Amino acid sequence: MGAITVDAVSKVFTSRTEKQVMALREISLEVKEGEFVVLLGPSGCGKTTLLRIMGQLEAATVGTVTIKSSKGGGDSTIGFVFQEPTLMPWRTSEDNVGLPLELTGVHKKDRLRRVGEMLELVQLAHARRKTPAQLSGGMRQRVSIARALVHDPDVLLMDEPFGALDAQTRDMMNIELQRIWMQNPKTVVFVTHSVAEAVFLGDRIVMLGINPGHVHSITEVNLPRPRTMEMAESQEFRELVAELREQIGDVQRSDYIPISV
Ligand SMILES: Nc1ncnc2c1ncn2[C@@H]1O[C@H](COP(=O)(O)OP(=O)(O)OP(=O)(O)O)[C@@H](O)[C@H]1O
Ligand SMILES: [Mg+2]
Missing domain, CATH: 3.40.50.300 (P-loop containing nucleotide triphosphate hydrolases)
Structure with missing residues (x-):
């Protein structure tokens, strides 16, 4: 922290x-x-x-x-969550949450384990294969929160x-x-x-x-x-x-x- x-x-x-x-x-x-x-x-x-x-x-x-x-x-x-979810529309929840780890070169097996934990945390394990268009506004923001937390940041900054x-x-x-x-x-x-x-x-x-x-x-x-x-x-x-x-x-x-x- x-x-x-x-x-x-x-x-x-x-x-x-x-x-x-x-x-x-x-x-x-x-x-x-x-x-x-x-x-x-x-x-x-x-x-x-x-x-x-x-x-x-x-x-x-x-x-x-x-x-x-x-x-x-x-x-x-630092993890960020903005007013608009800023998720990639063509990526599933799992792939959106995993993106920060992909960018930093985390190995696929470790990445999927961590992404799984985060989706559990925001109670969206059942929606891991869905794309943003298939989710409600609240669910999309929960995906954003999971993405912001996936690399275990020291601080979480949230703008409305x-x-x-x-x-x-x-x-x-x-x-x-x-x-x-x-x-x-x-x-x-x-x-x-x-x-x-x-x-x-x-x-x-x-x-x-x-x-x-x-x-x-x-x-x-x-x-x-x-x-x-x-x-x-x-x-x-x-x-x-x-x-x-x-x-x-x-x-x-x-x-x-x-x-x-
Ligand atoms: N990139 C920018 N260029 C010029 N002025 C800016 C820029 N960003 C913000 N401002 C000005 O700085 C002030 C503060 O803006 P800011 O967006 O931080 O307010 P806010 O408290 O977040 O407002 P809101 O509640 O509407 O989101 C405003 O007067 C705004 O016009
Ligand atoms: Mg503002």
Whole structure:
């Protein structure tokens, strides 16, 4: 597993019109080993940008991100799950999940064993020979989760993975993801703009403010695990959701104006 340190990260984008926009300003954040951290905030506050910088898909303009692997030595490894499943349409579940291992030259026998374990974990062993078109949206996202976990990454980064699913499937996927995570502990950073999803899943919720993106607040969620749908009806849960919704409202009404630099 990995611990993530984000140290004073700022990000400036230069658009085609040559106007520069500051998307993130001086973000500092620690994600502990095995922790489930949720990034929450209004549209455009920089959640995706921060996640992409954490995953080294994007460079910070200023500041650093360090991922320390508990395995020691070598580079840390990262698994990604995006809003769209990004599966290869002509590949079966098995071959999609195995792709990262194929690319790193893992021997076929070892690969199939590991892929089998991952498909068991996401409860899709029965669908291993199906292609994405033959799967439901929730099943496709479970294949994506299995693919992201197949090389046992130090950290798992998820950008609104359930944002395109209907409400009922989304609730089910939240329960599933919690089960997968408890069975296969990982350091997770999960982006959403659903407050209820954040409270259901997170150990800590990092609320980002907008223009430019900055850390507005950090909230610990002390509800016991496994969290259940009944728990989501409890007063404690509802109060936390209400409080965070109010914060998002404050963030959106704040005096910040977009900064051009
Ligand atoms: N490649 C880019 N070039 C220019 N500006 C960008 C680029 N990517 C993001 N931005 C800007 O940076 C800001 C943050 O965008 P980002 O996509 O990170 O927000 P977000 O919080 O993920 O939003 P959403 O909830 O809608 O997904 C926005 O103002 C966006 O327009
Ligand atoms: Mg986004």
